[in-house]
Amino acid sequence: MSAEGHEIPLLEMRGVNTHYGAVHILKDVNLAIYPGELVCLLGGNASGKSTTLKTLLGMVTPTTGEVVLDGEAVTKESTSYRVERGITMVPENRRLFKRLSVLENLELGAYLRKDREQIALDLERIFDLFPRVKERLGQKSGTLSGGEQQMVAMGRALMSNPRVLLMDEPSMGLAPALVQTNFELIQQIHEEGVAIFMVEQNANMALSIADRGWVLQTGRVVLDDAADALLANPDLRASYLGEVGSA
Ligand SMILES: Nc1ncnc2c1ncn2[C@@H]1O[C@H](COP(=O)(O)OP(=O)(O)OP(=O)(O)O)[C@@H](O)[C@H]1O
Ligand SMILES: [Mg+2]
Known part of the structure; x- marks a missing residue:
């Protein structure tokens, strides 16, 4: 399971450019995610990270270039097709349906599926991963703590039985102790065979569990390397992530 293998990438971006109106956001972005990998996309604020995820999922259409799934261009296909x-995503800020219960949110994750028996098994798998979620099935999602909301958002995404999970800043807004737990859960999902494509501001934490990573700067990929090489890169923080006071 590596980039060096001869497998077809699960998901790719080939020469993607995106615009919001006249504003050019992604600039000739090329990315490939292989089955079972854990990769991360780093970058400062407004560098285009969320736009990259939305483009992969079909919520944003590129002006030029292709999104390729299992070797097939899906650039013009809908999000539900993908x-x-x-493919599925845990969006930035979780985006749970706050007035719906935890169970209703989880069930919505399976709305495109018809394999009822397998859905029930996947729900059990989610309860094993997140016992806290099972205890709160009837609770309105808007009243959950931030950590619990993150677990429900991950559970909801897993209910579509994905091969690749896109995660937009999964540690945002979590207390430091929970950030660690959250990363452990991400690793556990990865160990079950799901490829993970994670966007993070928390570069050290993300690179400590990732295989590879990319750094985006104003919509352009400026670094593309193994996670340990990125961790050892002295320019990463100051030059590319725009972190003040780091060298
Ligand atoms: N729907 C939209 N219409 C117009 N401009 C947008 C839209 N969505 C995002 N942008 C702009 O595109 C740029 C990139 O946004 P994006 O959300 O991809 O950045 P990001 O790297 O995820 O940032 P952050 O770290 O703050 O989440 C920003 O300047 C943003 O204001
Ligand atoms: Mg973002």
């Missing part, structure tokens, strides 16, 4: 074929 979800049915194994």
Whole structure:
């Protein structure tokens, strides 16, 4: 399971440019995610990280270039088409349906599926991963703590039985102790065979569990390397992530 293998990438971006109106956001972005990998996309604020995830999922259409799933261009296909074929996302700020219960939120994650028996098994798998979620099935999602909301958002995404999980800043807003737990849960999901494509501001933490990573700067990929090489790169923080006071 590595980039050096001869497998077809699960998900790719080839020469993608995106615009919001006249504003050019992603600039000739090329990325490939292989089955079972854990990769991360780093970058400062407004560098285009969320736009990259939205483009992969079909919520944003590129002006030029292709999004490729299992070797097939899906650039013009809908988000539901892509979800049915194994991509899903835990969005920035979780985006739970706050007035719906935890169970209703989880069930919504499976809305495109018809395999009832397997859905029930996946729900059990989610309860094993997140016992806290099972204790709160009837609770309105808007009243959960931030950490609990993150677990429900991950559970909801897993209910589509994905092969690749896109995660937009999974540690945002979590207390430091919970950030660690959250990363352990991400690793556990990864160990079950799900490829993970994670956007993070927490570069050290993300690179400590990732295989590879990319750094985006104003919409352009400026670094593309193994996670340990990125961790050892002295320019990463000051030059690319725009962190003041770091060298
Ligand atoms: N729907 C939209 N319409 C117009 N501009 C947008 C839209 N969505 C995002 N942008 C702009 O595109 C740029 C990139 O946004 P994006 O959300 O991809 O950045 P990001 O790297 O995820 O940032 P952050 O770290 O703050 O989440 C920003 O300047 C943002 O204001
Ligand atoms: Mg973002």
